[in-house]
Amino acid sequence: MAFPHRPDAPELPDFSMLKRLARDQLIYLLEQLPGKKDLFIEADLMSPLDRIANVSILKQHEVDKLYKVENKPALSSSEQLCFLVRPRIKNMRYIASLVNADKMAGRTRKYKVIFSPQKFYACEMVLEEEGVYGDVSCDEWAFSLLPLDVDLLSMELPEFFRDYFLEGDQRWINTLAQALHLLSTLYGPFPNCYGIGRCAKMSYELWKRLEEEEDGETKGRRPEIGHIFLLDRDVDFVTALCSQVVYEGLVDDTFRIKCGSVDFGPEVTSSDKSLKVLLNAEDKVFNEIRNEHFSNVFGFLSQKARNLQAQYDRRRGMDIKQMKNFVSQELKGLKQEHRLLSLHIGACESIMKKKTKQDFQELIKTEHALLEGFNIRESTNYIEEHIDRQVSPIESLRLMCLLSITENGLIPKDYRSLKTQYLQSYGPEHLLTFFNLRRAGLLTEQAPGDTLTAVESKVSKLVTDKAAGKITDAFSSLAKRSNFRAISKKLNLIPRVDGEYDLKVPRDMAYVFSGAYVPLSCRIIEQVLERRGWQGLDEVVRLLNCSELAFTDMTKDDKASSESLRLILVVFLGGCTFSEISALRFLGREKGK
């Protein structure tokens, strides 16, 4: 999950407070187990942990050795073992097997399990079933929000999407509500709340209940953030399915940005080692190009290189004193910049190489055709060829899903043949993948004779049927109709452009997709904030199939008040793409003026 918002004139709240809070709590928990101990860390908690507390802090609190939680017997010889894990059942079984192995060997040690961000009863149940509940002590590390950048927070919960949108499991909603509650206690109450989607609504309600239960504290505080917008990922799958073309998005698509940092391989670093690089606003070079369309990036980088060279060149003709000054003051900065510059140039080259190999232009062309809804047959053929050539399993799927969503499902013939081709190319196990995609509404079949009105009446019946939970069934039984085409028309998502779209000086958010498409999610946010609510968007909301689940909550209408009201926090429930972040940053710059 990510929380981008406009980095602009109004000052951003100090999110590093969240880090300090998490660190203090972790230290407290570690000190609960006095003496030397070995720490077992879940693999995907390692990077977030690294951002909160480095190894030396851990050592200060008597952590002796660090291990990764993996399915291997532990070699640790320490008398005290501490496990830092996500609340997952497989971890519990691992811990239980470890404890039981010790018991068999007649060994007694102390075990402590720290769950992050919270513990689940099911986990304790498993420990109990395995007969080790009495041997371990359990604690919670309520570390739910990691500030990745000055304007970006993440919950680092990769399973959120799968659990909620595929399995209909709502356990993370509580975690989310807690996180929102934490934000409102730290940064003042949010005067305006908007949201769309079922998950957004549930989280919102749970959050408000939490606030009620311990009221008093936040009241009367000056809010630091004016608006909060909750958005379910399934409101807009389209944007997430498009190839990214802003620099940061491309880096993510090519190298995977994890927890705000990226591993650049040898082909980028032009040495024989990989390098882990932190990507955020502190990287001056990156900060300037992250939101740029890729076509501008090379030009910018070479300009930058020339400037750098010029600065280096100044030292010719310097006298001794100037030289001393230069070395002591500027050289370090220049060297740093130089290093970063060469890294990003390397990255660009690597991206170019990969993209040309795949015939990126063709791919983009097909995507745009799908978004605009012409030459469907040709696009379908392209996808089929893509599959036949085994270009990339994930890209093939992405294209299929995009086709399905923009077209309200595939026509039955294509649905069958594409699936058959896919299974032949990439293996029969993907039959299950297709079941899941279908359930999540990502890849569906047009029901024969299913006219728009028929579906609509079905949907509205389900939505009005308050006998709770029935809607969850709608997930599986009735693959959600996306109505993308109609929404696109209503919200004007495909800009009509005469002539070239100038990517250097973008006019609207469409630049993040080469001017071909304005991200739906960001457009909704823009519209709602402009109108300060959902008035006039009824038709869109209806088309999104979320009519009951869009809400606005304006507690007080003191528009005139402080600066801070211009700050907006957008919460994507189920993750977001860097393109969307770039688009929102753009929106912030445009409207924030």
Place this chain on the structure above:
Amino acid sequence: MDCYTANWNPLGDSAFYRKYELYSMDWDLKEELRDCLVAAAPYGGPIALLRNPWRKEKPASARPVLEIYSASGVPLASLLWKSGPVVSLGWSAEEELLCVQEDGVVLVYGLHGDFRRHFSMGNEVLQNRVLDARIFHTEFGSGVAILTGAHRFTLSANVGDLKLRRMPEVPGLQSAPSCWTTVCQDRVAHILLAVGPDLYLPRPFCLVFPLALPQTPPGLAPGVSSFLQMAVSFTYRHLALFTDTGYIWMGTASLKEKLCEFNCNIRAPPKQMVWCSRPRSKERAVVVAWERRLMVVGDAPESIQFVLDEDSYLVPELDGVRVFSRSTHEFLHEVPVASEEIFKIASMAPGALLLEAQKEYEKESQKADEYLREIQELGQLPQAVQQCIEAAGHEHWPDMQKSLLRAASFGKCFLDRFPPDSFVRMCQDLRVLNAIRDYHIGIPLTYSQYPQVLVLRRLYPLAIQICEYLRLPEVQGVSRILAHWACYKVQQKDVSDEDVARAINQKLGDTPGVSYSDIAARAYGCGRTELAIKLLEYEPRSGEQVPLLLKMKRSKLALSKAIESGDTDLVFTVLLHLKNELNRGDFFMTLRNQPMALSLYRQFCKHQELETLKDLYNQDDNHQELGSFHIRASYAAEERIEGRVAALQTAADAFYKAKNEFAAKATEDQMRLLRLQRRLEDELGGQFLDLSLHDTVTTLILSGQNKRAEQLARDFRIPDKRLWWLKLTALADLEDWEELEKFSKSKKSPIGYLPFVEICMKQHNKYEAKKYASRVGPEQKVKALLLVGDVAQAADVAIEHRNEAEMSLVLSHCTGSTDGATADKIQRARAQAQKK
């Protein structure tokens, strides 16, 4: 003044003891106290009497009556005893009456004779019967200690959280110990018992000496052959022993130190012996009672003696001893320091002088000024005021309190900066204390536990007034009382559920700190489940409702409440409860109606109980999911091919049932493929299993098995396009250019010839690429020519096509000097085209 100290009795040089009447008892006792089991709760608590007919030789014809009185003798409850013989009575710290029966069953009654619950002290007690029992209080609550007929002890340190501890056997204990008591050391309750001249302290946790060794108190006078009575102090710190020689030993409860001793020369065993001391006082004294004699002994050669006219009973208190009999209720305690200083004869303490000054002032005598001056010269006026305030607190009679407070107030006038809180606080406290000491209420409290105590007596209006008077915060005071009132209200069985629920909601509204679920729990405790459910409706936090609903076996309601709360953990708790409570079918049916719970449970099963997951799908006839389940199983559980194929077959059957023919066919294809791959591995070696169809064919071609590859393609009906792509890639990988050319000519390519060009160039074979470039169709010709690097020809074709886009494409490939001519040509053609 003289008469005021008349009831003061000196003990030794430093301390005085006084005994004064609290109430003349209002009760109308038919029996002698000695014929009854008696229990009086500490802190001015109630008195319970049970005429004991079981001790007499011939059992009484009528059933005995259990009666409860306030300390002033006002009857609170009376009920016919219908259960078995009672050995001992006692009050718990919560003022619940514990009645220990001979069979080890303990019945618990409320202050008003309402039956609360019962529990048993275990089988061993049941078999051997109860010989003697004591109720005792520790910091953990109230405990019960039992001496069984087999001379063994069983105790539970907290009746609220019953854990029975059986004490180890004492060697050579053939008969009941001459006396015993409970002591509390190191936060653990023990039994101290006396057998002949020895004391034993069995420790259940001591591994080295599981049997206790006999102990002797230090400095014990010789000639003792047995102990007749023992007493521990209120705080468990001190112990007093009465021997058969009429000698009293007082020391620490650890038996390590002696404090003092006294010889009273009375050999008759005393009826009762209790400690009488006050906190922070150095004086320690023991009160010993015989039939007609009461004796206070301490660290002094002489003792104080009182004559008892009637049968009396001693109640140890924190700061003294209460003594009650048929007609009176008295309090015996050490005179507090402040009172002693003021009232001692010829005292020159500042407080005494201030009191005198005030009296003279009222008489309008100038002596008042003299006294006042005397105090002020010594600079002791603040102490004087303080002393008067303090002493007022210790006085029982309002008149005396008033005159002391008046003196304090008088003294305050001459002080600039005396903080008024202590005075105000004392006035308030005394008003409260006097109110509850009132004969009708009958709680002779000495200090500070009031609101709590009143509530237990159901004196709600008074309690609320007191709370408001003392300005206790709402959450602490009024809310608690209201909640308590509500708990009482639900016990009124004659009022209908609706009325009670409405009445409670009206009165409580949304008072902060009131928990409806607590009240509902009480209602359920009284067997009023429906009322409890109604009350729960008022509970704003649905999470709070769940545990009680579960307890009431309203699990389904609990489930929907849990879901409402949005707390998945809570939902899960309820689910596990339901799972144990219902049979499997019903459980699944319940799940079916709650999709949120269902998905939660499914998630759990996926990781922990795969079989249950299968049953779940079976129950729902969800063949689609069953199919997926078996497919997953074919990967996870089975190693052997046969097993995997069997699992897949089951999956395919399920898909057919689900009318998902596509999936069924796909699964059957997979089975076929698996078998085939197995055969290929057997025949050709190499790795085939779990490759995709495409990869299987590719592998075959790469290993030169073209025939088999063709066969496979036919069997699985691989479309032409795919086959061409596949072969093209494979042959290029092999760099088998000859075969590739043959293949390209086998028939017209369904994918065109551009891919041929591309793939040759990828392998850097320009020569081969050029061969195919000529065969590329017109639309892609330019692209193909450019790929093989023939810019000039590409330009020609583009110009021929008069295609603007193609021309610019070629132009973009024109580099530097070599293609200068070509570039010019295109520019010219363009210009021409534009002219037209």
